[in-house]
Amino acid sequence: MTINRILLTGAGGNLGRELRRHLKGRFAHIRLADIVEMAPAKPGEEIVQCNMADRDGVMALAEGVDAVIHLGGQPVEADWDTIINSNILGCIHMFEAAHQAGADRVLFASSNHAIGFHHRTTRIDDKCEPRPDTRYGLSKAFCEDLGRLYAFKHGLKSFHMRIGSCFPEPVDARMLSTWLSYGDFCRLVDVGLQSDYLHEIVYGVSDNPQSFWDNGNATRLGYKPLDTAEDYRQQVAGIISPNAVAEALQGGGFPADEFTFKLAKIP
Ligand code: 15L
Numbered sequence: 491m492t493i494n495r496i497l498l499t500g501a502g503g504n505l506g507r508e509l510r511r512h513l514k515g516r517f518a519h520i521r522l523a524d525i526v527e528m529a530p531a532k533p534g535e536e537i538v539q540c541n542m543a544d545r546d547g548v549m550a551l552a553e554g555v556d557a558v559i560h561l562g563g564q565p566v567e568a569d570w571d572t573i574i575n576s577n578i579l580g581c582i583h584m585f586e587a588a589h590q591a592g593a594d595r596v597l598f599a600s601s602n603h604a605i606g607f608h609h610r611t612t613r614i615d616d617k618c619e620p621r622p623d624t625r626y627g628l629s630k631a632f633c634e635d636l637g638r639l640y641a642f643k644h645g646l647k648s649f650h651m652r653i654g655s656c657f658p659e660p661v662d663a664r665m666l667s668t669w670l671s672y673g674d675f676c677r678l679v680d681v682g683l684q685s686d687y688l689h690e691i692v693y694g695v696s697d698n699p700q701s702f703w704d705n706g707n708a709t710r711l712g713y714k715p716l717d718t719a720e721d722y723r724q725q726v727a728g729i730i731s732p733n734a735v736a737e738a739l740q741g742g743g744f745p746a747d748e749f750t751f752k753l754a755k756i757p
Pocket of ligand 1: 565603653654668741
């Protein structure tokens, strides 16, 4: 299917605004959705304010679109109510709406916090066991599986980007492993929009030699990152957490938050 009409959720957030600039003028129509206010629509754009927990609102959002890029939802750890409404229900609504609309694919902003309880010394790939490090991370792991259900049952393609740390620059030593530049994020989204697959998990990470992740699956699909956290080593190498759990585990401060177990017992 040729992709002409795109829905971008979370369009008012940092990554959404980057992607909006990147996609502009390349598709016949881009519907931009968020719960927050967004900059006014330019030619070829449409703005819709929507809460992802509102089922009917999300069903209407997906009408007539060929591809959904779903960045919307709660971006960090929160209480159960917030996670259930914004992320779990939001994702269920989004996948069901994309299916009902006959869309070809959904690209989903998953997160490294779906696997944050892996040790930093373990190199993992797209096939590793999920180890959510928070309620937030669990919602991301859930949506990766939700994508499997819609892919295998209905043929709705889904592309799950386990984003590391997507910021203008790395800000601490952990990001020498997890950093994703805005440019590489846009390149990864292009792979999700252009390549052929049924259900894939890829890591949203730049070309960092110290990465925790074997991103061979993204490479296989055509991802070629052009940026690297190594360029920032001098400025961030000394910035580490005083918390031993945060420093030992891939998710950093997320697994360490509310942690009451023993680090030595985590396999
Ligand atoms: C995420 O999932 C968050 O959305 C982002 O704010 C960062 O904390 C990032 O993970 C990270 O792990 O650095």
